[in-house]
Amino acid sequence: MRDPAGPARRKGENMKRPNPVTTVLSVAACKLTRAALRRTGRGGTAVPGIVAMKVEKNILTAVSEGMKVILVTGTNGKTTTCSMIEHVITACGHDCLLNKSGANLLHGIASDLISTADWRGRAQHSYAVLECDEAALKQVVRFVTPAAIVVTNLFSDQVDRYGGVENTLKEIRKAVMLSPSSTLVLNAEDPLSSSLALDTPARTVFFGLDASVGVQGDVDLSDAGVCPRCGSAYEYDYNIYAHLGGFRCPGCGLARRDPDVAVTDIRGTGPSGSAVKMRVRQNGGAQAAPAQKEREVQIALPAVYNVYNAAAAVAAALALDLPADTAMDALSDVRSAFGRMETFDLSGVRVQMILVKNPAGCNQAFTYVTSSDEDYSAVLILNNRTGDGVDFSWIETTDYEKLCADPHLKQIYYGGDRAEDLRDRLLRAGASEDLLTPAGDYTALVDRLAAEGRPVYVMPNYTGMMDLRPALCKATGTGDFWE
Ligand SMILES: [Zn+2]
Structure with missing residues (x-):
């Protein structure tokens, strides 16, 4: 089977920049198709992107230039995490594009990015937070160099479509290997997605829940996989839910990484949100030792999985070098995403x-x-x-x-x-x-x-x-x- 991501991008090999004439034509094709579809009452998600990329294959490279793009993938929590990251970026004083339509395959993402650019194909936002399907990620990074890639978690999902969770991980790994300059934001307690850090020289920022939060949900290790270095089954010091927890490999010592953004206590949770304690580790520059800081954080969405999504959003802020305090404050009035x-x-x-x-x-x-x-x-x-x-x-x-x-x-x-x-x-x-x-x-x-x-x-x-x-x-x- 032909791999749509193609061979791994060599170091220093630049993406192809389209010429100005086809860029203008492609943007026009996208905007006009979208407007026509909207007038006929159709949302028009993927079609404008397909049309634009037919006119100029590399249009995404042009319209994403100069913009900090954050791609968010993973099985659960993509939409909410995207909405939280957008809220955090906005709270830090930057304008940010979010692909709210939920069209998270290559052409849907293209539609949103291209139709919000100006007629000459220049981005009108300084940031873009884009929800991206796990299998589409490797296609998107062929054209867009993300500042950060966030992987929320990996669980079995729609098995008829991806062929199992290990396969989904392989698809994401291809994208990560094509993006050595992108900071990876990873779930410390998920042995599957956190193993992505082993494959790349990319900077990583981990988020997670410490053992001290005392959450003990339903343990189901069927998705945990085995250690990618030695093939041993993992052992767990504590479990959060499913295969998320304090894992370690008895064979080679590979283990949960101490997260840069850690939830250390869940003080209360109700229908309108959760009160937690978060500890954030921030590098204070080349000379200074990393500074640790722990504080109370209000999250305006309930349930433990939204505590995870909130930690991922703060970790994304660290990856983007945005102020952690502003990010944590912003969580107190974050709104739920559609559904x-x-x-x-x-x-x-x-x-x-x-x-x-x-x-x-x-x-x-x-x-x-x-x-x-x-x-x-x-x-x-x-x-x-x-x-x-x-x-x-x-x-x-x-x-x-x-x-x-x-x-x-x-x-x-x-x-x-x-x-x-x-x-x-x-x-x-x-x-x-x-x-x-x-x-x-x-x-x-x-x-x-x-x-x-x-x-x-x-x-x-x-x-x-x-x-x-x-x-x-x-x-x-x-x-x-x-x-
Ligand atoms: Zn091992």
């Missing part, structure tokens, strides 16, 4: 939407909702369309037992194309018949939720969210995500 712990006020009823699409993410959502000390309803939507991954067997390895055992859970509404499979799984997980109600029509469902008056956690997968969200937006007067 990611997005909160709606439905006639006084708190509704939180949590996108779930794989066992690790879904188990984390369950950990969060079952930590509630008030009664609640849950809405679970399962589709298996192209946007979700056709294979939905991941529900078998997801801990629905944990959700169904929660005494505060009073009702589960289940829906989507795979509603009956979901119902079957919930029954096997111990749900009683009277706990389960078909979700039915989403507008009627939203009315019913409003009338019940209990807090609601909506946990759909991607296309399920796209189906349900309009009804919720309409009932709550919420705007669309691209507004």
